Amino acid sequence: MEAALFVEYGWVLLILIAIEGILAADNALVMATMVKHLPKNKRKKALLYGLAGAFVFRFGSLFFVSYLIHIWQIQAIGAAYLIGIAVYHFSKKYLLKPYVKHKLKESKGTGFWVTVLKVELADVAFAVDSILVAVALAAALPPTTLPNIGGLDGGQFSVVLAGGLIGILIMRFAASKFVDLLDRRPGLETTTYVIVAWVGVKLAVYALSHPALAVISHEFAKGLEWKILFWSVFLIIVITGWLMSGEADTKQEDQDASLKVVN
Numbered sequence: 001m002e003a004a005l006f007v008e009y010g011w012v013l014l015i016l017i018a019i020e021g022i023l024a025a026d027n028a029l030v031m032a033t034m035v036k037h038l039p040k041n042k043r044k045k046a047l048l049y050g051l052a053g054a055f056v057f058r059f060g061s062l063f064f065v066s067y068l069i070h071i072w073q074i075q076a077i078g079a080a081y082l083i084g085i086a087v088y089h090f091s092k093k094y095l096l097k098p099y100v101k102h103k104l105k106e107s108k109g110t111g112f113w114v115t116v117l118k119v120e121l122a123d124v125a126f127a128v129d130s131i132l133v134a135v136a137l138a139a140a141l142p143p144t145t146l147p148n149i150g151g152l153d154g155g156q157f158s159v160v161l162a163g164g165l166i167g168i169l170i171m172r173f174a175a176s177k178f179v180d181l182l183d184r185r186p187g188l189e190t191t192t193y194v195i196v197a198w199v200g201v202k203l204a205v206y207a208l209s210h211p212a213l214a215v216i217s218h219e220f221a222k223g224l225e226w227k228i229l230f231w232s233v234f235l236i237i238v239i240t241g242w243l244m245s246g247e248a249d250t251k252q253e254d255q256d257a258s259l260k261v262v263n
Contacts, residue, residue: 012137016163021170022192035115044114049116058127058164067151069135075207078132082200086193134163136203190242202230
């Protein structure tokens with residue numbers, strides 16, 4: 001039983017690392033754009049100061065969310081938020097893309113400390129996404145013998161904490177590697193947001209199974225059948241996203257090659 005528990009916790013942590021990596025890469029691109037107007041010797045400082053302030057927020061919100069996660073209203077809001085940011089991402093990418101590009105062209109550079117504040121606020125927004133995803137995945141994990149921390153089992157809290165730390169480290173040191181991966185397989189960004197939406201569905205199921213609502217059986221939400229269904233769909237999303245991103249990458253390379261021949 002302990003071995004099975006270790007595998008399940010390890011699997012969720014690996015999933016969190018992957019999700020954090022792709023989200024961090026996307027976030028790093030946004031932050032890089034924010035500081036681009038600054039002199040080169042100030043760009044790294046602006047990012048460092050901005051992330052330092054957001055670092056405090058991440059840990060404070062982690063403890064706060066851990067206390068509230070068992071309230072069904074919070075679970076419902078979290079589920080709606082995760083599904084909402086996925087819908088927003090697709091809307092921005094496919095419906096609002098011309099408008100967003102136009103606004104970016106119109107934006108002007110700001111001073112150093114204003115830029116630091118913008119980076120900090122951006123990371124706070126990104127942290128909400130990461131923490132909710134981590135809590136949604138960890139809250140359904142089997143309890144351990146570790147003492148509770150906040151409103152979560154000690155083992156569950158450790159997974160969420162590790163996910164948050166990894167997210168910050170990736171944002172600071174490894175985001176460029178994931179940016180390169182997104183350059184090679186741009187479809188992975190879309191896949192990640194589909195996963196975020198599916199995790200939102202998981203949190204919605206968790207909320208609907210709350211004793212105060214009991215719309216869905218609590219045994220189902222915690223049972224093997226739902227775990228098999230969730231992870232099966234999860235793997236289908238990942239495999240499909242990987243294969244489709246590869247096809248898109250191949251097509252783009254063919255187009256680039258054709259352009260080189262024409263030129």
